[in-house]
Amino acid sequence: MKVLANFEDNHKIPTNSSIDSLLNGGFEKGTVTQIFGPPSSGKSNLALFLAVTVAKTGKKAIYVDTEGGISIDRIKQIAGDDFSKVANNIMVFEPTSFQEQGENIGAIELWLRKNHESTDLFILDSAVALYRVDDMKSSRLNKELGKQMGKLSKIARSYDVAVIVTNQVYNAFDDEGNNDTKAVGGMILQYWSKVIIQLERGDQTNQRIATLKRHRSIEEGRQVVFRITSRGII
Secondary structure, eight states: OOOOOTTOOOSEESSSSSSHHTTTTSSEEEEEEEEEEETTTHHHHHHHHHHHHHTTOOEEEEEEEEOOOOOOHHHHHHGGHHHHHHHHHEEOOSSSHHHHHHHHHHHHHHHHHGGGGGGGEEEOOOTTTTTTTSSOOOOHHHHHHHHHHHHHHHHHEEEEEEOEEOOOOEEEEEOOOEEEETTTTHHHHHHHSSSSEEEEEEESSTEEEEEEEEEESTTTEEEEEEEEEEEEOO
């Protein structure tokens, strides 16, 4: 897996896969990108791959794992011989409540004030897993979700960090009875996400389809196909 070592000349984080052609070079720093899709569509695999890619360059990647599913063995697979270097450059947080998730984001924002020059990536995987199981009233939950997303947007812009937010989906029916897949979090996540990518499973084993749903300068609807492998994505 070839890694582009110098991100300073490029405002994007490349993946060296077809995802780069979808985004004209890679994931933008200074921007919140939302990746949504059903279970096993590749959201966490893509997030982990990005974290390892950044860590290999010597930069820090912050990974907030809200589902407790981050796999050290999977990181070892992707990192290969660079695991020791990678492990030192990935900071993992594992909140157990939606309130704690917000507290983690606040603590990370404070840490970045002094360490942003060494950090390229902030991943929140997933933004709504704890939101969906919290027993707070929906109005308070939505207010807290908006507050958290606002902080993530500020982090991206203030510290030139690529913020990647993964998101879950639900099935909704329109007025004509047609089934439509929608991202959880509604207009709140949609408002703060300047780039939105939908992931789906393909027809072949380990094949995934990425569709660009929103971008400030690239036409929507663009699609690419990629595969999940033992060493990441290709």
